[in-house]
Amino acid sequence: MKKLSMIVALMLLAVSLFGCAAEPTEPASLEDWAYIEDKGTMVIGITYYEPMNYLDDSGKLVGFDTEFAEALCAELGVTPEFIEINWDTKEVELAAKSIDAIWNGLTVTEERKENMDFSQSYIKNMQVCVIKADNADTYKDVAAIAAAGANLTAEAGSAGEGAIQADEQLKTLNYTPVSYQSNALMEVKAGTSDVAVLDYVMAKAMVGEGTDYTDLQMIEGLELNAEEYAIGFRKNSPETLKKVDEAINTLIENGTLDEIAEKYGLFDSLLSNQ
Numbered sequence: 714m715k716k717l718s719m720i721v722a723l724m725l726l727a728v729s730l731f732g733c734a735a736e737p738t739e740p741a742s743l744e745d746w747a748y749i750e751d752k753g754t755m756v757i758g759i760t761y762y763e764p765m766n767y768l769d770d771s772g773k774l775v776g777f778d779t780e781f782a783e784a785l786c787a788e789l790g791v792t793p794e795f796i797e798i799n800w801d802t803k804e805v806e807l808a809a810k811s812i813d814a815i816w817n818g819l820t821v822t823e824e825r826k827e828n829m830d831f832s833q834s835y836i837k838n839m840q841v842c843v844i845k846a847d848n849a850d851t852y853k854d855v856a857a858i859a860a861a862g863a864n865l866t867a868e869a870g871s872a873g874e875g876a877i878q879a880d881e882q883l884k885t886l887n888y889t890p891v892s893y894q895s896n897a898l899m900e901v902k903a904g905t906s907d908v909a910v911l912d913y914v915m916a917k918a919m920v921g922e923g924t925d926y927t928d929l930q931m932i933e934g935l936e937l938n939a940e941e942y943a944i945g946f947r948k949n950s951p952e953t954l955k956k957v958d959e960a961i962n963t964l965i966e967n968g969t970l971d972e973i974a975e976k977y978g979l980f981d982s983l984l985s986n987q
Contacts, residue, residue, distance in 0.1 A: 746952040749813050755791050757782055758798035758812035762894050764918040764977040765818045766795070777977040778816050781835075784969050788960040800893075801870035804828040807947055815945035818912055820872040822940075830950050832957045834941035835970070836982050840876040841916050842932045843901055843909040854935055855882050858908055862886065866906035868894045873910035876937040883910075895919070898926055910937065914982060941984065 749755055759766040765778040774795055786793040798806050798815075806812050807829055820838065821831050844852045852858050858865075859882035867873035869890035877883045889906055891897050897909035898919060913931075920929040946953050964970040965985045974980045 745947055745950045746956065748810075749791060749953065753791055754794045754813075755782075755786055755789070756794045756796055756811070756813045757816045758803055758806055758814065759795055759817040760797060760800050760893055762818070762915050762919075764914065764979065766816075777973055777979055778818065780973045780976070781964075781970065782814075782816050784964055784973065785957065785960045788963055789956060800868060803870070803945075807945065810947075813946070818914060818942050819945050820912075820940045821943050822872070822875065825945070829945040829948055830954055832944040832946070832954055833961055834943045834984055835961065836914065836942035836979065837939075837984055837987060838872075838942055838982065839913045839939045840873050840910055840937040841913045842935050842937070843898060843911060843916050843920055843929050844907065844932060845901060845904075846928055846930045848907065849930065849932075852908060852932055854932070855880060859883065859886060861907075863907035864889065864905070865908050865910060866891055866897045866900045867910045868892070868897060872912065872938060872940060873897070876910055880937065898929065901929060902926060914979060918978065 759778070761767050764776055766774065766776040769775045779795065782793045782795075796812060798812060800817075803812075803815050804825070807815060815829070818836075818838070819825075819831075821834055825831075842852070842858070851861055852863065863886060865877055865883060865886050865888045867877055867888070867890065869892065871894065873894070874888075874890060877886075877888055889900065891900060894909075894911045894915055897906070897911055900906035901909045913936075916931050918924075920926040920931065944957065946957070961970070970983065970985065971980060974983050974986075980986060
């Protein structure tokens with residue numbers, strides 16, 4: 714009898730402990746926003762490239778995404794803190810809370826949706842091919858690039874790399890990944906690669922007349938992977954997304970986002986102006 718009583722007591726204790734463990738906890742989404750709000754800062758992971766986030770002649774961080782982030786954080790009542798990250802490991806840094814957001818011309822993809830949440834999209838973009846202007850007659854389209862056996866380059870982990878891997882002709886060519894999109898332009902300028910695949914918004918700002926890459930150009934009429942930019946946050950963060958999207962809508966309605974986009978030549982790329 715004593716043994717039976719002990720068994721029953723242990724069973725009741727186990728049920729009690731299980732019940733405690735099963736107590737509902739605060740959703741991770743609320744905890745995440747509370748975490749950002751409690752710190753008073755939003756740590757934003759970026760890489761440097763025009764016109765999104767870059768250093769001006771005085772060494773000050775400027776750019777469309779930089780000023781957009783500053784304006785949005787002001788609406789949210791937190792301070793933006795910008796940190797340069799390795800773009801190839803951005804999801805790991807986000808999940809580990811080394812950063813709170815990825816805000817650097819981040820393309821929305823189904824694969825990325827598995828590892829992060831996205832704000833509403835705000836910029837229309839595409840991937841383009843940049844070549845030396847002297848090679849314009851050689852590289853007119855994807856078929857010509859493939860036929861010439863061109864050497865390709867793109868930023869590791871970028872949408873440009875994804876565009877190469879997704880194209881049946883381009884993925885068969887020699888490909889060199891680099892750390893930054895700007896490095897891809899340097900590869901083409903130096904002649905170590907023939908074609909750089911990168912974001913249209915960057916290529917528009919950095920190649921051609923009046924830039925440091927006057928000898929480079931986009932292949933006219935060649936567009937790869939139409940896409941959209943959004944801000945990346947930790948997975949399962951609906952409260953953060955709600956507050957961010959409300960702030961974005963406020964910046965659209967009061968004209969702030971238009972003013973920032975106009976300053977960096979992106980007015981026509983804003984989805985709110987399509």
